[in-house]
């Protein structure tokens with residue numbers, strides 16, 4: 190039994206290319222190209238974790254830095270999250286020197302499951318019938334077998350590996366250029382926080398309440414709503430907004446690997462994610478081009494090219510432009526609820542099923558570190574590719590030999606800029622009204 194062997198007859202050359210190992214790469218457990226993460230483990234198995242491959246060597250990394258992020262994600266942290274009580278204590282098994290520097294070799298991190306209660310799933314209705322809108326039915330359709338207890342790989346526990354990898358990526362990005370990746374809950378159902386400044390809110394503000402919304406008044410209303418819904422055995426969804434500050438320009442590879450396409454895949458692969466937006470997103474369709482375009486100007490403080498507004502969400506043409514990256518991810522209401530709903534059994538009978546066990550009435554507060562982690566992994570991967578391809582010969586952005594005459598983006602400064610912004614007239618600058626000049 191061989192999958193990759195390809196018999197080559199020297200007299201009749203092959204008409205199609207041989208199957209390469211990469212064409213088999215469809216199992217879905219790995220994300221990233223240069224900074225690559227592979228998660229593993231089921232919700233009720235021995236443990237869950239991640240292998241991070243491609244991290245640069247000589248980065249100081251402590252277990253506590255990873256644990257800090259996992260503590261923000263762990264279950265049982267408040268009355269509005271699942272009561273499953275896990276400390277989610279991480280062990281770093283490989284990839285670190287005795288003095289705590291990354292070795293450049295795979296970093297393996299594991300969290301052992303401690304508080305699984307498989308009796309919530311096994312030997313009762315949940316083992317026979319599919320939870321409506323959960324991954325139960327589709328996993329069975331795909332594999333013909335599933336980890337009934339706890340939902341296996343489809344459980345939010347899988348995100349432990351992503352958050353741990355995200356902690357490593359965040360650290361490296363911060364060391365590189367002070368990149369700061371922060372998310373918050375911007376909506377729970379129709380209750381939304383619209384006055385949060387993407388450049389100003391802090392992690393301390395986000396984490397100062399159990400729903401993780403930096404607008405305290407709105408946070409209270411969100412918590413009230415989740416409490417109400419929790420008491421009825423039901424669930425609600427909402428939106429996480431994530432910003433990445435101090436990201437340099439030039440990240441993202443046209444055409445299929447645009448930064449926003451990679452970010453969308455990263456975020457949409459989180460459990461319960463159902464929608465993704467960059468910058469103005471869907472609301473941008475209400476504006477005209479004249480209203481929507483982010484006009485450029487020269488920043489009088491730095492001489493760099495900047496945009497006056499940021500409807501692009503920091504990405505133009507699939508490439509970062511040096512402004513703050515802003516994305517939104519929407520999460521559906523948790524599918525496992527304590528109310529009875531119509532469904533079917535594995536052997537094709539119609540039944541009513543009521544969810545059992547311990548579940549989040551709203552996944553949003555715990556989704557915050559998950560989104561941050563995935564955004565960090567994606568941006569670091571794009572940064573490493575940029576350095577590998579476009580700056581291989583040393584022309585680092587803003588460094589010696591940089592071929593770009595004027596730097597782009599908020600964190601940049603034009604060499605020798607004297608604070609005087611020059612203004613010139615282009616030949617046809619004022620004339621053009623309407624796109625089709627021939628019609629005039």
Ligand SMILES: C=C(O[C@@H]1CC(C(=O)O)=C[C@@H](OP(=O)(O)O)[C@H]1O)C(=O)O
Nearest residue numbers: 264271273339340343344345346546547
């Ligand atoms: C435990 C976590 O979330 C779990 C996600 C989840 C699901 O169906 O996705 C079901 C629950 O698991 P269990 O039934 O084993 O208690 C949640 O508690 C976690 O994220 O760490």
